[in-house]
Amino acid sequence: DAGITQSPRHKVTExxxxxxxxxxxxxxxxYMYWYRQDPGHGLRLIHYSYGVKDxxxxxxxxxxxxxxxxxxxxxxxxxxxxxxxxxVYFCAISALPGLPEGTEAFFGQGTRLTVV
Amino acid sequence: QKEVxxxxxxLSVPEGAIVSLNCTYSNSAFQYxxxxxxxxxxxxxxxxxxxxxxxxxxxxxxxQVDKSSKYISLFIRDSQPSDSATYLCAMSVxxxxxxxxxxxGTRLSIRP
Numbered sequence: 308d309a310g311i312t313q314s315p316r317h318k319v320t321e322x323x324x325x326x327x328x329x330x331x332x333x334x335x336x337x338y339m340y341w342y343r344q345d346p347g348h349g350l351r352l353i354h355y356s357y358g359v360k361d362x363x364x365x366x367x368x369x370x371x372x373x374x375x376x377x378x379x380x381x382x383x384x385x386x387x388x389x390x391x392x393x394x395v396y397f398c399a400i401s402a403l404p405g406l407p408e409g410t411e412a413f414f415g416q417g418t419r420l421t422v423v
Numbered sequence: 424q425k426e427v428x429x430x431x432x433x434l435s436v437p438e439g440a441i442v443s444l445n446c447t448y449s450n451s452a453f454q455y456x457x458x459x460x461x462x463x464x465x466x467x468x469x470x471x472x473x474x475x476x477x478x479x480x481x482x483x484x485x486x487q488v489d490k491s492s493k494y495i496s497l498f499i500r501d502s503q504p505s506d507s508a509t510y511l512c513a514m515s516v517x518x519x520x521x522x523x524x525x526x527x528g529t530r531l532s533i534r535p
Binding site: 311347348349350351352397399413414415416417 | 431464466468469511513523525526527528
């Protein structure tokens with residue numbers, strides 16, 4: 308995989324607790340993204356970052372916040388976890404040579420989160 | 424109605440067959456069209472991308488875009504058991520990541 312590490316890979320947490328997922332890259336790419344993947348919904352963008360301290364919302368951002376204090380790290384926080392946030396979370400970075408900048412191409416292995 | 428529609432399958436074909444995977448979309452502003460392959464419990468990996476209409480070939484894979492019909496296809500020739508995976512189409516209006524929309528994915532199985 309193209310220098311992306313997600314941690315943890317699996318987590319079970321209780322409703323109402325805060326949870327932070329970490330994405331670490333070694334590619335020095337400017338853009339980083341958090342997606343969630345659920346059956347029947349494909350990949351849905353939660354938040355993305357276009358530089359250190361520069362972030363923006365995706366289509367399903369409610370209940371999530373992000374931070375990027377260094378180029379290589381992008382954190383996703385579930386402020387108060389709910390059962391509807393049980394999902395597989397993917398981090399992605401861009402881009403391949405020749406693709407327009409901002410088009411994600413490399414995904415991490417995913418974090419499987421269960422909220423009970 | 425979803426912006427991108429993709430038949431979830433599953434699709435099962437014998438080894439060596441030609442596979443056709445398709446997506447339809449409703450937003451005529453989409454300009455970039457991509458296909459990702461995802462193996463079980465792995466992250467998606469980019470297979471091919473196409474800008475605007477036309478065909479693109481890479482080995483056994485061919486991507487086609489028909490913007491007039493709002494229809495994209497991925498063809499796999501001489502399919503192999505290692506091609507068994509979920510295939511996701513994705514498309515975007517421009518270079519802004521927030522505009523990239525994924526299909527729900529088609530699960531493909533190649534029988535030896």
